[in-house]
Amino acid sequence: MLIMINVGWLEYDLQAFIINVLFDTIIGGGFTLVFLLYFLRRYREVSALKKSFEYKLTAQNDVIKARLAPHFFFNTINTLVSLIESNPSRAASLLQHVSALFRASFEGAREISFEEEIALCEHYLAIESIRLADKLIINWRLPDEDVMYDMVITALMLQSVIEKMLLNVVEMTTETIYIDIEVTWQQHRVTITISVQLPKKTLMVHYDLRQHMNFYIQAERLRAYFGQSADIQSTVTSKQIVTVIDYPLQDVSL
Incomplete structure (x- = not known):
């Protein structure tokens, strides 16, 4: 009877452990996904800014050439x-x-x-x-x-x-x-x-x-x-x- 109780406790503890691991994994994955999306958005913004800057440099180059x-x-x-x-x-x-x-x-x-x-x-x-x-x-x-x-x-x-x-x-x-x-x-x-x-x-x-x-x-x-x-x-x-x-x-x- 004591062994049965211990086994039940172990089973309960294992289930709780698995649930905690799954919960931590989901939470961690969620945060990771949020950070990935944030950095992806920032990367796109920086890329767009860089592209815009390159266009402006080209345009300024053209203006300088036109002046001279x-x-x-x-x-x-x-x-x-x-x-x-x-x-x-x-x-x-x-x-x-x-x-x-x-x-x-x-x-x-x-x-x-x-x-x-x-x-x-x-x-x-x-x-x-x-x-x-x-x-x-x-x-x-x-x-x-x-x-x-x-x-x-x-x-x-x-x-x-x-x-x-x-x-x-x-x-x-x-x-x-x-x-x-x-x-x-x-x-x-x-x-x-x-x-x-x-x-x-x-x-x-x-x-x-x-x-x-x-x-x-x-x-x-x-x-x-x-x-x-x-x-x-x-x-x-x-x-x-x-x-x-x-x-x-x-x-x-x-």
């Missing part, structure tokens, strides 16, 4: 040198355009009014027109002034797109290149369509053009200010390049 753009800088200096003796008044005018453009460039990425961006584009085109002469004709189709008054964009966004067109198309031919720029603002979205008519006689390698018409960095800068739905897409055909800048913009007057 060797081809544009040296071409402008050479033009100024030639104008100082032959046409001093035109050289002075060119310096004003250069000053305005480079001042905006060194102020870095920021949100400016659309009218300011158009003015920066005009400064840039005034500089380049001295070199390009009659090789470039730009046709602007802009909203009314009262509409443009409320519009904003990131600084030098449109200018950088136009610069790529000049560098990869206009400077590659002796023919006159026509660029149409149409700006609309409807249903809280701004759409800027830049259409470039490719030369008919000059051979342009379209595969290379598709590679050069990549506006990834500009699109990232646009999304940083206007959200993930902002985008820049470019289509290259045998006859033209069509680049569309599209981003959301609420009408503050409503």
Whole structure:
């Protein structure tokens, strides 16, 4: 009888031990799972932060390169040198355009009014027109002034797109290149369509053009200010390049 009691006690003690072990295992596993989920979340957050930081570094790199753009800088200096003796008044005018453009460039990425961006584009085109002469004709189709008054964009966004067109198309031919720029603002979205008519006689390698018409960095800068739905897409055909800048913009007057 005493042995039976002891065996029963042992069985009870073993069951309690097993239950305690299972309970400790479940609790321990639960805490482990919670910590794993926490560290996994932190890892994802750190990875996303690192990726975002790398994007920002790339964008800053691009801005620095744009500020110092060797081809544009040296071409402008050479033009100024030639104008100082032959046409001093035109050289002075060119310096004003250069000053305005480079001042905006060194102020870095920021949100400016659309009218300011158009003015920066005009400064840039005034500089380049001295070199390009009659090789470039730009046709602007802009909203009314009262509409443009409320519009904003990131600084030098449109200018950088136009610069790529000049560098990869206009400077590659002796023919006159026509660029149409149409700006609309409807249903809280701004759409800027830049259409470039490719030369008919000059051979342009379209595969290379598709590679050069990549506006990834500009699109990232646009999304940083206007959200993930902002985008820049470019289509290259045998006859033209069509680049569309599209981003959301609420009408503050409503």
